[in-house]
Amino acid sequence: MKTFRKTLVLFVVFLMGTYFFPLFFEWDTKEPILLPEEISDSEESESSTLPQSPTDQSLIPSVGFANYVGLAVDDFLVEYGDPVKVEMLSDTSEIWIYGTDSTDYLQVMVENYVVTEILVLGRSVEIPPFEMGMEQEEMYPLASFHPKFVVPFENQTIQINLDENELNNRPLIAFDNQTYAVITMDSQTHEIVSIQYMTNEKLLSTGLYDLTPFSSVVQEPVKQFNPAALEKVRTQQTIRYINVMREKMGLIPLEESLVLEAVGNELFEFHASLQEQNTQPEPASQEEASEDAVIISDDAVEIVGGDDDSNQESETEEEASEPLNETTIQTFLEEEAIDLDKVRLLYQVAPADPSVYALQWFTLVEYRDILMDESMSRIGITYQGDELLLILDDGFEISL
Numbered sequence: 001m002k003t004f005r006k007t008l009v010l011f012v013v014f015l016m017g018t019y020f021f022p023l024f025f026e027w028d029t030k031e032p033i034l035l036p037e038e039i040s041d042s043e044e045s046e047s048s049t050l051p052q053s054p055t056d057q058s059l060i061p062s063v064g065f066a067n068y069v070g071l072a073v074d075d076f077l078v079e080y081g082d083p084v085k086v087e088m089l090s091d092t093s094e095i096w097i098y099g100t101d102s103t104d105y106l107q108v109m110v111e112n113y114v115v116t117e118i119l120v121l122g123r124s125v126e127i128p129p130f131e132m133g134m135e136q137e138e139m140y141p142l143a144s145f146h147p148k149f150v151v152p153f154e155n156q157t158i159q160i161n162l163d164e165n166e167l168n169n170r171p172l173i174a175f176d177n178q179t180y181a182v183i184t185m186d187s188q189t190h191e192i193v194s195i196q197y198m199t200n201e202k203l204l205s206t207g208l209y210d211l212t213p214f215s216s217v218v219q220e221p222v223k224q225f226n227p228a229a230l231e232k233v234r235t236q237q238t239i240r241y242i243n244v245m246r247e248k249m250g251l252i253p254l255e256e257s258l259v260l261e262a263v264g265n266e267l268f269e270f271h272a273s274l275q276e277q278n279t280q281p282e283p284a285s286q287e288e289a290s291e292d293a294v295i296i297s298d299d300a301v302e303i304v305g306g307d308d309d310s311n312q313e314s315e316t317e318e319e320a321s322e323p324l325n326e327t328t329i330q331t332f333l334e335e336e337a338i339d340l341d342k343v344r345l346l347y348q349v350a351p352a353d354p355s356v357y358a359l360q361w362f363t364l365v366e367y368r369d370i371l372m373d374e375s376m377s378r379i380g381i382t383y384q385g386d387e388l389l390l391i392l393d394d395g396f397e398i399s400l
Helices: 002-024 036-047 074-080 136-142 164-169 200-205 227-248 258-277 283-289 309-314 326-335 354-363 365-371
Strands: 085-088 093-098 106-111 114-120 148-153 156-161 172-174 179-185 192-199 210-212 292-297 300-305 343-349 378-384 387-393
Touching (some): 085 227, 179 200, 179 354, 192 200, 227 378, 258 378, 258 387, 326 343, 354 365
Antiparallel strands (some): 093 106, 148 156, 156 210, 292 343
C-alpha cells in the first residue's frame, strides 16, 4: 500500500512537472539574438491576418479624399479652405498642411495646381470606407486585399507586387477613378495609423513596392530651390510625422535639436576622413552596405537590409561612396564618449519623400521601438545626399 502511494505521488509530481516546466522556463526556447531578417519573418507569420484575394484586383468606389486626387486643387480649396501652412518643394510643387497635431493632421501635395497626393494622419479625420485606428479584422468586409495590382502608366501597363509583409503592414487599395491608397498599419497595435491617396504616377514613383516590368518609374527631376532649404523641409516633415505618431501613443513630442544635427554632420565628416585614410577599401563591403540601414539602440548595432537596389545600380564607380557602417559608427561614438543607454541612432539610405520612409518605420518593430522610446526627448536629422542620419537623446547626453 505504501509503495502504491509513493508511486502515485511520484506520478502526480511528474505530471505537474511536465505541465509547469515549459511555463517556468519558457525563456529558454527564445532565441538570445534576433537578426533583423529573423524579426521580419516572425512578424510576417504573426501578423498575416489580412485575407488575400485573387490576383485580379477589385476596385472600390471612389469616396472621400479619393475624389480629389488627380484633379485641379480648386475643388479641394472650396471644401477645406486655405491651408494653415504651405511648404515649397520646387517652382511647381507645394505641400499644403491642414491641422497641427495627431487629431487633425492632413497634408496635400499640389503639383502644377493638381492634387497628386493626400496624406492623412489625424485620428479624427474621416477616411471612408475605413476609420483611423481601425484594426485589421475590421477591414475585411470593406475591401479586398490583393498581392498584385495592374496600374496603367502612359502607354504601358505596370504590375505592382506586394510581399506578405507589405500586404499586412502597407496594403494597397485601388479606387474606380484610377487613384490608389496606401494604408499604413502600426506594427505593434495592428491598427491604421495613416493613409495616403495617390495618383497612379505618384504611386509608381514612390518606390514603395516592387514593380514589373520596371524596377522603378523615375520622375523627371524638377528645378529645386536652395538644396539646404529643401533638406530643411524634409527634416520638418519627418519630425512632424514622428511626433504625430508619438502623440497618438500618449508620448511627448520630440524637440528638434541643432546640437544633434551638428553631431550628425560630425559623424559624416568623421566617416569621410576615414575613407580618405583607407587606401585599399574592400570592394565587397560597398555593395553590401549600400542596401543596409543601421539601427543603434542601447548597446547594440544592427544592420537592417534595405531595398535601394535601383540607386545602387544607377551609381557609377566614380560617384559611389562607401556608406556609413557599424564599425565607423561605433568608433565615432566611442571617441565622443556617447552613452548608448541615453542615445538612439538610425541611419539608412532614404528616398526623397519622407512620407515614404518615415511612415514605413512604424511598420517595423525595430524602427518603431526607437522612435517610440519614451525616454527620448530630442531629435536631430542630418542628410548627406540620399543618406539620412537620425539621432535621438534624452536631452542631456550630447552637447558640443
